[in-house]
Amino acid sequence: xxSLYITHVCKIQSQQIILNDKVVFEDVExxxxxxxxxxxxxxxxxxxxxxxxxxxxxxxxxxAAEPILQDQDDKNIALVFMNRAASLDTDVKHQQSIQNxxxxxxxxxxxVYTLPNICLGELSIKHKLxxxxxxxxxxxxxxxxxxxxxxxxxxxxxxxxVLCGWIDVLENEYRAVVxxxxxxxxxxxxxxxxxxIFI
Amino acid sequence: xxxxxIHQYNYLSPLGNNAQTNWEALVNxxxxxxxxPKLGNxxxxxxxxxxxxxxxxxxxxxxxxxxxxxxxxAIAALQPLIEKQRITPNSxxxxxxxxxxxxxxxxxxxxxxxxxxxxxxxxxHFGFRKxxxxxxxxxxxxxxxxxxxxxxIQMDMMNEVYIVAVDEVTEFVVSGFNSxxxxxxxxxxxxDVNRKGVxxxxxxxxxxxxxNEPTKNSIEIVGDGSINDANHISGPSRTGEGLYQSxxxxxxxxxxxxxxxxxxxxxxxxxLYNDExxxxxxxxxxxxxxxxxxxxxxxxxxxxTSGLLETIVTCQMxxxxxxxxxxxxxxLGVTKPIHxxxxxxxxxxxxxxxxxxxxGGCNTALILKKV
Numbered sequence: 001x002x003s004l005y006i007t008h009v010c011k012i013q014s015q016q017i018i019l020n021d022k023v024v025f026e027d028v029e030x031x032x033x034x035x036x037x038x039x040x041x042x043x044x045x046x047x048x049x050x051x052x053x054x055x056x057x058x059x060x061x062x063x064a065a066e067p068i069l070q071d072q073d074d075k076n077i078a079l080v081f082m083n084r085a086a087s088l089d090t091d092v093k094h095q096q097s098i099q100n101x102x103x104x105x106x107x108x109x110x111x112v113y114t115l116p117n118i119c120l121g122e123l124s125i126k127h128k129l130x131x132x133x134x135x136x137x138x139x140x141x142x143x144x145x146x147x148x149x150x151x152x153x154x155x156x157x158x159x160x161x162v163l164c165g166w167i168d169v170l171e172n173e174y175r176a177v178v179x180x181x182x183x184x185x186x187x188x189x190x191x192x193x194x195x196x197i198f199i
Numbered sequence: 200x201x202x203x204x205i206h207q208y209n210y211l212s213p214l215g216n217n218a219q220t221n222w223e224a225l226v227n228x229x230x231x232x233x234x235x236p237k238l239g240n241x242x243x244x245x246x247x248x249x250x251x252x253x254x255x256x257x258x259x260x261x262x263x264x265x266x267x268x269x270x271x272x273a274i275a276a277l278q279p280l281i282e283k284q285r286i287t288p289n290s291x292x293x294x295x296x297x298x299x300x301x302x303x304x305x306x307x308x309x310x311x312x313x314x315x316x317x318x319x320x321x322x323x324h325f326g327f328r329k330x331x332x333x334x335x336x337x338x339x340x341x342x343x344x345x346x347x348x349x350x351x352i353q354m355d356m357m358n359e360v361y362i363v364a365v366d367e368v369t370e371f372v373v374s375g376f377n378s379x380x381x382x383x384x385x386x387x388x389x390x391d392v393n394r395k396g397v398x399x400x401x402x403x404x405x406x407x408x409x410x411n412e413p414t415k416n417s418i419e420i421v422g423d424g425s426i427n428d429a430n431h432i433s434g435p436s437r438t439g440e441g442l443y444q445s446x447x448x449x450x451x452x453x454x455x456x457x458x459x460x461x462x463x464x465x466x467x468x469x470x471l472y473n474d475e476x477x478x479x480x481x482x483x484x485x486x487x488x489x490x491x492x493x494x495x496x497x498x499x500x501x502x503x504t505s506g507l508l509e510t511i512v513t514c515q516m517x518x519x520x521x522x523x524x525x526x527x528x529x530x531l532g533v534t535k536p537i538h539x540x541x542x543x544x545x546x547x548x549x550x551x552x553x554x555x556x557x558x559g560g561c562n563t564a565l566i567l568k569k570v
Contacts, residue, residue: 079427086299086314086335091371095304098374104240111375112433112558115297117336121559124429130444133427133561134343137333139315145332148356149347156200156353157424157448170309 004154005185008068009197012040012060012176019067033172037063048126055090055113056169057083058122064176065163069127076160077180078132078153079120082146083168086116086137092171119167132157141166141177143194150181150189166198201410203349204417204570208511209279210404211272212498213249216257217279222515225523226543230497232386232398239370241377245386246368247400247499266320267300267311273321273365276403280361281325284407291357292331294318295344295364297503301371321363338466338557339425340364341404341506342565346423348408359409364507368401372502379433381470387500389467389493389525390474390539392532397468400499404508418514419568421455421550424448428560435472435556439480442556445564446484449552453566457484460566461548462522464513466555467493468500469527473556478533486552492540496526506555510565513551517569522546 011018015036017025025043030036037059041051044066051062061081069077090113097106112118117135124133132153136145150162165178177198181189208218213231215221231247238244254268257275266274273294296314303311310316318331332351334344341364348360366372376382376397383396413419426448428441435442450457463486465477474493481491494509501508516522524540531539551567 084313084315088309088312091298091301091304091312092309094375095301095371098239098370099305101240104374106374106378108375108379108433111378114371114375115335115337115558117557117559117561118432121427121429121432121561124427124560125432128429130426130429130440132425133336133559134334134347134425135336137314137318137335139319139330142330142332144356145351148351148354152350152354156350156452 004151004181004183004189006179006187006189006193007182007185008180010064010067010178012064017063033174054122057087057089057116057167058113058119060169060174060176061119061123061167064165064167064178065123068163068178068180074160075128076131077129078159078162079123079129080134080146080149080162081120081165081167082136082138082142083116083166084139085168085170087114089169089171090114132159141198143191147191147194200353203352203408203410203420204413205406205408205420205514206417207280207283207407208405208514209276210402210508210511211249211257211276212402213247214497216253218511218515225497228526230386230526231400232499239374241373243384244373244382245398247398248368249401269300269365269367270317270320272403273363274324277325277361277363277405280405280407286326288328289358290327291329291360292322292327293344293348293360293362294321294331294333295340295362295503295507297335297337297340297366298372302369337559337561338502339506339555339561339563340503341508342510342553342555342563343425344507345420345510345565346425346563349420349423352410361405361407362507363405364504365403366401366502366504368399373399383469386527387469387495388527389469389495390531390533391528392530394469394471394474394532396470398499400501402498402501402504402508404504404511406507406511413570415570416518417570418517419570420565421568422449422453422566423564425563428562430560432560433558435476439476439483441560441562442477442480442554443483445562446552446554449564449566455550457486460486460489460550460552462516462546463489463491463552464509465491465493467495467525469495475533478535478537481537482535487536488538490522490538490540490544490546492523492525510553513553513567517548517551517567520545520547
């Protein structure tokens with residue numbers, strides 16, 4: 001059985017966007033995640049107005065995936081993501097809107113983001129990816145599951161590539177690690193390599 | 200590839216405390232949907248809600264007073280399966296849920312509202328040694344969890360899998376669906392011309408899945424697919440593209456054509472757009488003559504549980520040679536002719552198709568085969 005490979009890695013952590021080990025954006029000024037995400041979007045000169053309607057999880061997903069997906073002509077790319085907090089960051093906001101019976105203002109624009117897989121829908125829409133999607137939740141990055149699920153999709157579901165990721169956000173704590181698995185490349189797709197990327 | 204089977208199942212709903220009592224209620228056209236007391240700022244809504252004493256009766260053997268209700272539901276559904284066959288160090292727990300114990304946010308308790316925390320409590324209650332897997336993919340979660348189990352068993356990553364699916368009717372979810380104006384203020388009517396939207400529901404469901412030798416009651420999972428519409432985050436594709444492709448992917452894997460499907464257990468939430476989208480997708484696949492029913496008229500929309508619950512009921516239909524009707528339909532109100540069952544029928548189901556669709560543009564299809 002031929003090996004699969006990891007060809008691109010994008011990380012967002014400590015107020016940096018790092019593409020293939022190179023810092024492409026750094027913002028030590030931002031006081032909170034919200035302004036960091038907006039500054040990152042502006043810095044990369046993206047033109048996608050829907051970004052501003054997204055919640056933090058989807059914004060973070062967009063900023064981590066866009067550097068990889070914007071160069072892909074192939075649309076047969078599956079999406080497999082995982083995190084710890086699910087959509088808790090937005091759940092808290094919806095809860096606040098219903099906590100006080102005197103000031104009750106649940107909003108569909110917030111509520112729709114109270115599901116973690118919405119960020120996969122956003123990526124699918126942006127890049128017209130009518131492909132396999134799956135969102136897992138896990139206390140820690142589960143390299144065994146991510147490895148096996150990506151391997152399964154390419155080997156048994158006629159998928160060319162799989163964009164995998166850990167995208168976690170809760171209040172001002174966040175981390176994104178996104179990588180592309182495909183049939184050609186230099187770095188072999190293995191659990192060991194995934195553990196290394198994740199450090 | 201290994202053949203993977205659903206060997207055992209159990210579920211808990213307002214209609215019954217186990218699979219058999221639920222089945223008897225379904226055969227008698229009983230619905231769990233009732234008018235609910237005021238919740239938050241919402242009055243006069245319908246939902247399918249389990250009585251607290253039903254849950255407590257199932258797990259009265261230990262002190263459960265302090266446990267969150269949603270955890271008790273999960274334990275009550277899974278317990279009978281674990282009593283039948285012991286957990287081994289190779290057993291994997293998969294949890295399917297959209298919101299877990301979201302009620303904990305009312306007390307600002309972020310730890311208890313965390314889904315991994317809930318999964319860990321279920322795992323440690325039963326003594327699972329492996330780390331639990333959690334699928335949280337909106338309303339397809341329950342069907343997708345079955346696909347994940349099958350796929351990972353075929354990759355030799357898992358061996359024997361217990362899937363438990365659970366979600367509660369909470370003010371959090373009720374207020375959110377209502378803000379979307381997606382709720383019906385009468386019992387829901389999937390596929391009907393006068394359908395007005397969703398009734399929410401709650402249930403807990405559990406299955407035991409493995410590649411072990413099947414018995415006469417085992418049901419094989421022969422194909423699956425889970426394809427995104429790439430169209431809209433809160434509404435389905437008008438052409439049913441993602442659902443169409445999901446079913447096609449499942450048919451290809453099962454190596455059958457759509458005319459071999461004997462019965463379709465659809466999603467059928469009773470929203471205007473969902474039911475219409477499904478009719479279009481089924482029509483594109485030439486499934487017009489195939490008997491189809493949504494079970495939302497009995498259980499409401501049980502979110503992360505629905506896909507697993509409805510797959511289990513489909514297994515019961517296959518075993519009992521009876522297709523359960525689509526409760527709530529009077530006059531078909533979709534633009535494509537599909538064969539929605541208004542009465543139960545005796546039916547020998549060799550192949551069944553289960554589908555689900557949800558927010559984020561997700562769709563999942565699963566094909567079941569009688570052994």
